[in-house]
Amino acid sequence: MLDKLTDPALVRRWGGEIPVRHRYTPGLAGEAFFTALRDRGVLLGSRCEACEYIYVPCRLFCERCFAELTADTEVGPGGTLESFAIGYVDVEGEPLDEPVTVGLVMPDGADAVLFHFIVEQGEEPLEIGMRVEVVLRPPGERTASILDIVGFQPAAG
Amino acid sequence: MTSGVAIVGVGHSGFSPIVAGLSYKELMFEAAQRAYDDAGVHPRRDVDSFVCCSEDFLEGTSIFDEYVPDQLGAVQRPVQTVSGDGLFGVATAVMLIRSGVARVVAVEAHSKASDIGSLGGIELFAMDPVLNRPLGVSPLAVAGLEMNAYLERTGLTEEHCAMVVAKNRRNALDNPRAAYPADVGERQVAESSPLFWPLKELEVARRADGCVVLVLASGELAPELTEAPVWVLGCGWSSGSASLESRTWGEADFVRRAADMAYGQAGIDDPSEVVDLAEVDDTFAFKELEHLEALRLAQAGEIAEMLESGEVETDGELPVNASGGSLGQGHLFEAGGLARTMECVEQLRGEAGQRQVEAVDVAVAQSWRGVPTTSAAVVVLGTGEG
Numbered sequence A: 001m002l003d004k005l006t007d008p009a010l011v012r013r014w015g016g017e018i019p020v021r022h023r024y025t026p027g028l029a030g031e032a033f034f035t036a037l038r039d040r041g042v043l044l045g046s047r048c049e050a051c052e053y054i055y056v057p058c059r060l061f062c063e064r065c066f067a068e069l070t071a072d073t074e075v076g077p078g079g080t081l082e083s084f085a086i087g088y089v090d091v092e093g094e095p096l097d098e099p100v101t102v103g104l105v106m107p108d109g110a111d112a113v114l115f116h117f118i119v120e121q122g123e124e125p126l127e128i129g130m131r132v133e134v135v136l137r138p139p140g141e142r143t144a145s146i147l148d149i150v151g152f153q154p155a156a157g
Numbered sequence B: 001m002t003s004g005v006a007i008v009g010v011g012h013s014g015f016s017p018i019v020a021g022l023s024y025k026e027l028m029f030e031a032a033q034r035a036y037d038d039a040g041v042h043p044r045r046d047v048d049s050f051v052c053c054s055e056d057f058l059e060g061t062s063i064f065d066e067y068v069p070d071q072l073g074a075v076q077r078p079v080q081t082v083s084g085d086g087l088f089g090v091a092t093a094v095m096l097i098r099s100g101v102a103r104v105v106a107v108e109a110h111s112k113a114s115d116i117g118s119l120g121g122i123e124l125f126a127m128d129p130v131l132n133r134p135l136g137v138s139p140l141a142v143a144g145l146e147m148n149a150y151l152e153r154t155g156l157t158e159e160h161c162a163m164v165v166a167k168n169r170r171n172a173l174d175n176p177r178a179a180y181p182a183d184v185g186e187r188q189v190a191e192s193s194p195l196f197w198p199l200k201e202l203e204v205a206r207r208a209d210g211c212v213v214l215v216l217a218s219g220e221l222a223p224e225l226t227e228a229p230v231w232v233l234g235c236g237w238s239s240g241s242a243s244l245e246s247r248t249w250g251e252a253d254f255v256r257r258a259a260d261m262a263y264g265q266a267g268i269d270d271p272s273e274v275v276d277l278a279e280v281d282d283t284f285a286f287k288e289l290e291h292l293e294a295l296r297l298a299q300a301g302e303i304a305e306m307l308e309s310g311e312v313e314t315d316g317e318l319p320v321n322a323s324g325g326s327l328g329q330g331h332l333f334e335a336g337g338l339a340r341t342m343e344c345v346e347q348l349r350g351e352a353g354q355r356q357v358e359a360v361d362v363a364v365a366q367s368w369r370g371v372p373t374t375s376a377a378v379v380v381l382g383t384g385e386g
């Protein structure tokens, strides 16, 4: 038995591919969030009165108390960096040409975070707890998607 | 008073970076043969129900539950698949037995990870398709963000994570089934390539092929089948918040809930006083530390001292991942929880060979389904009925 073999190419096997295509419905809440982002350039959230918790993006329901919610609260555009990580590999583990930085940002007024890129970094090293602000695509280039947000950058001053 | 359910047989195949030549069905057959032999049961005669744990995308087959009965001796018998870690299968088996539906249940999970050609793509498909996936970054980003938040909250450092890697790879040297035994220095870990900093290459468990099968039996039957039943004292499971946006970052609150459910059934108030051995998820080195805290086996402020004093070594006060964990044994995907349970069973029976821990009466095994999930399960096992 070739037990501690480590190269899959040396083993007899049959190749296969799963061609997966899908369309995902963002839902009523997603529609409200992405429309507000595209048309007004704002981050729309939902407040749960009972839980005293503000979700972002907005939601139709509260995961904590099961209440029905509406898209009623604008949050940001400033926020706080709750965590960050610097990526050196792509999805399949191959080295990236340029490292990519992602972060968790809690927009002002929200209790949830957004997962997005950290861009336009200056000389100062990133730190958890630092102030950041959202960077949006120009109005004419927005398509009502999460990529209408370019990322977050350290706040000026 | 009986706890009602005991593990009466364990069997495995692998673990290895590639189990060359064997199909997943043959891997399962080998592990099942060993488990049935260990329990002294025949699947066509004695096993009332079969539970498998698998995920279609990892198998490359839709409706994979159709592909499991034959190699387990389960054709034309009750079989079900749980889409989750093997410990969720153990929970199902406990319920089948306690409800009186079955007296003997086999639980199976495996990894034929070497067959997967695009693991990153599969993991990316676990991310929210509208909010997170469009960024196109590796799901390892979630692990890097969690690690940074965890270290920030606890004051622990990358050096402490490197100590976990060194310990587990070294422990694996005493485990004949481990895929990645090695003497790895903490400096080597620090100097390994950053994947999603602060997460580095040697802090990530490498995938392995393998299969684990457990046989569980009712309290009445277990003593007839084996001289050394290992009792399931408690079994809990929980989910945190699914979304990256609203989950708790920097601590494993879902593991805490699963553990409290299991400890509650076992009648354990303070696990740090009772538990002699822990096999916890270490898919990423920092996760071992985060999970120890969530299992209430250590306070965050005690962990540095526990690592530095050797308390978590195999000859220490609370051995953690004496098996080598996933870092040393290999990342077995849905079979991870069963591999940890099997280690606990062997330790409780006194059959763990060179890595045998002294005086083990109560052991805990815990699983987590990996990024980007917040799903966890915990079993508490003991030599006494509890």
Ligand SMILES: [Zn+2]
Binding pocket: A048, A049, A050, A051, A052, A062, A063, A064, A065, A066, A067
């Ligand atoms: Zn609420």
